[in-house]
Amino acid sequence: xxxxxxxxxxxxxxxxxxxxxxxxxxxxxxxxxxxxxxxxxxxxxxxxxxxxxxxxxxxxxxxxxxxxxxxxxxxxxxxxxxxxxxxxxxxxxxxxxxxxxxxxxxxxxxxxxxxxxxxxxxxxxxxxxxxxxxxxxxxxxxx
Numbered sequence: 001x002x003x004x005x006x007x008x009x010x011x012x013x014x015x016x017x018x019x020x021x022x023x024x025x026x027x028x029x030x031x032x033x034x035x036x037x038x039x040x041x042x043x044x045x046x047x048x049x050x051x052x053x054x055x056x057x058x059x060x061x062x063x064x065x066x067x068x069x070x071x072x073x074x075x076x077x078x079x080x081x082x083x084x085x086x087x088x089x090x091x092x093x094x095x096x097x098x099x100x101x102x103x104x105x106x107x108x109x110x111x112x113x114x115x116x117x118x119x120x121x122x123x124x125x126x127x128x129x130x131x132x133x134x135x136x137x138x139x140x141x142x143x
Contacts, residue, residue: 024115033107040099044092051088055081 024030059066059078066078 019115019119023118027111027114029111029114033111036107037104048092055085
């Protein structure tokens with residue numbers, strides 16, 4: 001597997017140790033991203049599970065209904081509902097990708113930029129004062 005240029009391939013905290021990840025998580029931008037993403041993903045997941053298990057339950061408990069021919073000879077209600085499972089998954093996937101491109105990605109970039117800006121302004125203030133923060137000696141050692 002190829003490594004990214006100029007890096008060790010590390011991710012997260014080890015990739016950007018200068019970022020205060022707890023502050024980034026608690027930022028309004030990140031909270032908005034989480035709220036909007038959850039408000040889409042949770043209903044979509046519930047819809048998917050109800051549709052899927054509804055099909056399974058009908059197949060198990062209503063075989064006569066599922067076996068009724070539908071539209072043409074040999075094509076049953078069960079086949080039609082099974083086909084809708086595939087359609088539903090693709091529709092949900094396309095809807096999620098569109099929503100991610102239009103809403104989640106811009107919010108994610110905004111939250112990431114805010115975290116980087118905060119870390120830059122915070123680290124420049126620490127460098128100027130000669131301290132890594134309250135209770136430290138400036139060398140990362142706690143007093």
